[in-house]
Amino acid sequence: MQGQNPKYECLLFDLDDTLYPLSSGLASAVLQNIKDYMVEKLGIDKSKIPDLCNLLYKNYGTTMAGLRAIGYDFDYDEYHSFVHGRLPYENLRPDPVLRSLLLSLPYRKVIFTNADKVHAAKVLRKLGLEDCFEGIICFETLNPTQESILSEDEDDIEFVGLSNNADAASDIPATNANSGSEIFDIIGHFAQPNPGVALPKTPIVCKPLEDAIEKALRIANINPQRTLFFEDSVRNIQAGKRLGLQTVLIGKSQRVKGADYALESIHNIREAIPELLEADMKKSEVAYSGKVAVETSVTA
Ligand SMILES: [Mg+2]
Numbered sequence: 256m257q258g259q260n261p262k263y264e265c266l267l268f269d270l271d272d273t274l275y276p277l278s279s280g281l282a283s284a285v286l287q288n289i290k291d292y293m294v295e296k297l298g299i300d301k302s303k304i305p306d307l308c309n310l311l312y313k314n315y316g317t318t319m320a321g322l323r324a325i326g327y328d329f330d331y332d333e334y335h336s337f338v339h340g341r342l343p344y345e346n347l348r349p350d351p352v353l354r355s356l357l358l359s360l361p362y363r364k365v366i367f368t369n370a371d372k373v374h375a376a377k378v379l380r381k382l383g384l385e386d387c388f389e390g391i392i393c394f395e396t397l398n399p400t401q402e403s404i405l406s407e408d409e410d411d412i413e414f415v416g417l418s419n420n421a422d423a424a425s426d427i428p429a430t431n432a433n434s435g436s437e438i439f440d441i442i443g444h445f446a447q448p449n450p451g452v453a454l455p456k457t458p459i460v461c462k463p464l465e466d467a468i469e470k471a472l473r474i475a476n477i478n479p480q481r482t483l484f485f486e487d488s489v490r491n492i493q494a495g496k497r498l499g500l501q502t503v504l505i506g507k508s509q510r511v512k513g514a515d516y517a518l519e520s521i522h523n524i525r526e527a528i529p530e531l532l533e534a535d536m537k538k539s540e541v542a543y544s545g546k547v548a549v550e551t552s553v554t555a
Contacts, residue, residue: 262530263362263501265482267475268388269462270368270375272487273505274353274521275382279346288338289318296337297327303442310441314454316461317369324457325439331398335371342374349383353522357387360524360531365415365475366391367468367484369461372414390415392471397460415475463494472498483528485521489513503528 268274272282290308293299299307311321319334357364364387368375371394379385390413439455460467472479479499486492487506493513496502504514505521518527525531 263481263483265363265477267365267367267482267484269486270366270370270378273485275347277506281342284342285338288341292334292337306442310445315457316463320457320459320461323459324455325441326437339374344377344381347378347381354383354387356524364388367471368393370394390475392475396474397467397470463490465494465498468494468498
């Protein structure tokens with residue numbers, strides 16, 4: 256084994272429901288806040304919310320991306336602060352086990368989340384993991400506006416691609432000039448499909464769009480062939496796999512198509528993926544069986 260290049264050079268991590276368990280309750284609170292935003296801020300009829308959320312999430316990656324696609328106009332920062340402003344962050348506790356695990360793995364480590372940078376920074380601080388990553392690719396990284404570039408204020412966390420001279424910055428306005436245009440009836444569109452009518456495109460770049468993953472890999476200078484991608488979302492895993500990433504589905508004990516590994520918890524990294532052990536360690540006897548190798552208690 257000596258003298259060979261290690262199989263991996265980078266570990267790419269989703270944030271929410273990957274670095275902490277789904278049971279913390281943040282995901283369900285986010286969903287409720289999104290629904291409240293749609294009713295209170297966008298004036299959408301309450302009876303349409305479940306169907307609309309489903310269709311937007313399925314077709315556009317995030318509800319936010321879908322809302323923009325079908326014609327709603329709103330400020331991204333306002334949306335994010337509404338959706339993330341009232342979350343039970345107190346349910347997230349420092350995770351020293353995960354912290355020492357991450358720090359012991361001699362690879363580049365990068366966060367890749369659809370969430371905004373305020374939320375990402377807050378979650379990492381609550382988990383005590385803010386010094387474990389080289390950088391964060393977040394909503395603002397993939398959707399730069401002049402405003403988000405100039406208002407970088409998270410001083411102790413590195414946000415990839417967010418700087419005053421970021422050449423990745425485009426001129427996407429924070430709010431679109433399309434206000435006043437008609438809202439596309441996506442519920443009607445799927446109830447009575449008309450082959451002549453195409454779904455409108457979204458201006459927002461987010462997982463699981465392959466464009467989003469390609470952009471993230473480019474910005475962070477990541478070689479997908481030598482990167483392990485940790486995600487709780489099956490469709491993000493599958494999109495990552497199509498782009499050549501090695502994939503680890505988190506929160507499930509059964510692999511799905513597109514997942515090279517499945518782990519009940521991020522705490523099980525070492526047990527399930529022996530290649531991650533340091534090059535100078537004796538080759539592990541642990542063989543991945545398709546099931547969780549070791550159930551680790553979760554500190555949360
Ligand atoms: Mg997630």
